[in-house]
Structure formats: structure tokens, C-alpha cells
Amino acid sequence: MLSRTLLCLAVAAAPLTSLADTVWLKNGDRLTGKIKLYDGGRLVLATDYAGEVTLTGDKIATLQTEQNLLVKHDEDATGEHSKGLKAAEPGKVTLVNGAEETVPLASIEQIVPPRPLLQDWVWKGQVDFSVDHTMAENDVEDYDVDFKTNARHGMWRHNLQGEYNREKKDDSVSVNNYSAEYALDRFFDEHWFWQGKAEYKRDWVEDLEKKRTVGTGPGYQFWDNELGAFSLATLVNRNDYDFVGGEKDHFYSASVKWDYNRYLLAKQFEIFTNGEVGKPLSSKVDYEVESEAGIRYKLTSWAALSLKGEWDRLSAEDGGVNQRRYTLGIGVGW
Structure with a gap:
């Protein structure tokens, strides 16, 4: 209960308008950067202080990002588009797509930010x-x-x-x-x-x-x-x-x-x-x-x-x- 309370306080204290993605770990640490992808039970987070950091899924408590994402579940071959992710209780994450849906992190197979057609070089x-x-x-x-x-x-x-x-x-x-x-x-x-x-x-x-x-x-x-x-x-x-x-x-x-x-x-x-x-x-x-x-x-x-x-x-x-x-x-x- 104490860890869950601390996590909720950290989520509430995080600025909602921040462009940085946030990853909360089960040991209480918090990392910020940009989520590059999640695949094979590993998350790649690009940071400006340590380059690309690879995290295993069993160490992650929850996530938050405002990126548009393609989220693929174990039982879903095509995946679904989400307008972002919101932090939830440890072991879960909330998909933002009209009606919000909270799912276990263990049920997610892939998270891939789509590459826009019109962009800089x-x-x-x-x-x-x-x-x-x-x-x-x-x-x-x-x-x-x-x-x-x-x-x-x-x-x-x-x-x-x-x-x-x-x-x-x-x-x-x-x-x-x-x-x-x-x-x-x-x-x-x-x-x-x-x-x-x-x-x-x-x-x-x-x-x-x-x-x-x-x-x-x-x-x-x-x-x-x-x-x-x-x-x-x-x-x-x-x-x-x-x-x-x-x-x-x-x-x-x-x-x-x-x-x-x-x-x-x-x-x-x-x-x-x-x-x-x-x-x-x-x-x-x-x-x-x-x-x-x-x-x-x-x-x-x-x-x-x-x-x-x-x-x-x-x-x-x-x-x-x-x-x-x-x-x-x-x-x-x-």
C-alpha cells in the first residue's frame, strides 16, 4: 500500500503538459526521455543524459507518454492506435483513445510510435x-x-x-x-x-x-x-x-x-x-x-x-x- 501511495503521489506531481515520456520502475526510480519502442519484453527509452536505455518489462511499474502509439496485445495481430499512455497502478497502464482502458503491462507485446509521413529530414x-x-x-x-x-x-x-x-x-x-x-x-x-x-x-x-x-x-x-x-x-x-x-x-x-x-x-x-x-x-x-x-x-x-x-x-x-x-x-x- 505504501509503494502504491507513493506512486500515485508521483504521478499526481508530474506535470501533465510535459513533453517527456516517463517510466516508473518497481524499485521506485523514475526515468524521463522518449519511448522508442517496446518489443520482446524490453523497453527502449532515449534520454539526453544516458543515450538509449534498455529496460526489461518485469522491472517497469507503469508508463506515461503523449505520443501517438501503435499498441499490440498478445492476442491481437494488428494492434490498436492510442493517443498516449497514462500511468496507472503498478503493473498496469491506461491507453488513451477516446474511452480510456487500463490493461496489464504483461498483456502488451509491442509498443511502436508510428513514423509520420511528413517530417524533417x-x-x-x-x-x-x-x-x-x-x-x-x-x-x-x-x-x-x-x-x-x-x-x-x-x-x-x-x-x-x-x-x-x-x-x-x-x-x-x-x-x-x-x-x-x-x-x-x-x-x-x-x-x-x-x-x-x-x-x-x-x-x-x-x-x-x-x-x-x-x-x-x-x-x-x-x-x-x-x-x-x-x-x-x-x-x-x-x-x-x-x-x-x-x-x-x-x-x-x-x-x-x-x-x-x-x-x-x-x-x-x-x-x-x-x-x-x-x-x-x-x-x-x-x-x-x-x-x-x-x-x-x-x-x-x-x-x-x-x-x-x-x-x-x-x-x-x-x-x-x-x-x-x-x-x-x-x-x-x-
């Missing part, structure tokens, strides 16, 4: 580094650097990604290439967008020396929030290929791009995959696949250990590519 990205040098019967050097970033403002999103790979075994270079891609998305609403892209790839080992592609087409953003993002785009492309033997090929193709990432356990882990599958409309090229998938483990608020697999496949009459790579490295995210 939002920039996020990831750079992964991998270096391997093995000295044994064979001397192997392996380098891999790739980056991916996008910047969003209002109805426009800029996407930029690139990669450099080099592998040397004794005196023979088995992998040596780089690629870069820029894509611009114009959103029509929260989900639908139109994309235009340009891509260039240079390889000094495989049969396909140079690849230049420009494409355009519609896309659909299934979701984009603090828990991750998932989008698909269908494109019509103009492709120009230069092969080692001097052969050239230019053709049109249709392709499907995907981009998926999902954070788990309050962003402690991240699983991701992205790539593109293309089918020429008429060409000596049969099909092409460029894909990657992996997992990242968060070491600090900005650094992560990454394990990634890549598969590039090109089937063509004048030569082809069938390359698989697996890398373990350190990444920097923002």
Missing part, C-alpha cells in the same frame, strides 16, 4: 567492414566493405548503397569488384511510391566486366517504423553489359526488388535481407539474381557485429557469374 544507414588474413598452406587476404543509407524528407526518399569486394589467394585474385546504386522514391501516400534507380558495377575477374542499369517502376512500403521496414518494387530496366571477350549486350528487363529488416529484443538483434531478381524481356541473358541476407548483434548504441551471406548469379550465353560470399565483420549504424 531523417537519415539512417549502416557501414559494414570485414577483413580476413589467413597465413597457412595458402595465404588468403579477404576484404569486404559495403554501405547502405537512405534519407527521407516528406514525400521523397533518397537511397544510396555501394560495395567493394576483394579476395586474394596466394598470388591469384579470385574476387575483385565494386558496385554503386542510387534510387529515388516519390511517395504518393503512406505505402505507395514510384522509384527511379541507376546502378553501375565493375568486375576485374568475372566474365561480366561492366554493368550499367537504369530503371523505374512502382513500389509498396509495407511498414517503416522503429521495429524495421519492408518494401517491394517492380521495375522496368535498361541494361548495358560489357563482357571480357569484347562482347556487348543491351536489353530491357523486368525485375523485383526487396528490402527487409527487423529488429528483435529491443534492437539487440537485427535480421535483414535485400536484393533484386531480374528477367530480360529479350536477350542472351537468361536471368540475374543479386541478394544478401544476414544478422547483426548490437555491441554498443552505434556498433554491431555482422554475419552476412551474398549470392550473385548471372546466366548468359556470353559468360556468367555465380558467386557466393560469407563475411563476418564489424558495422557502424546511425
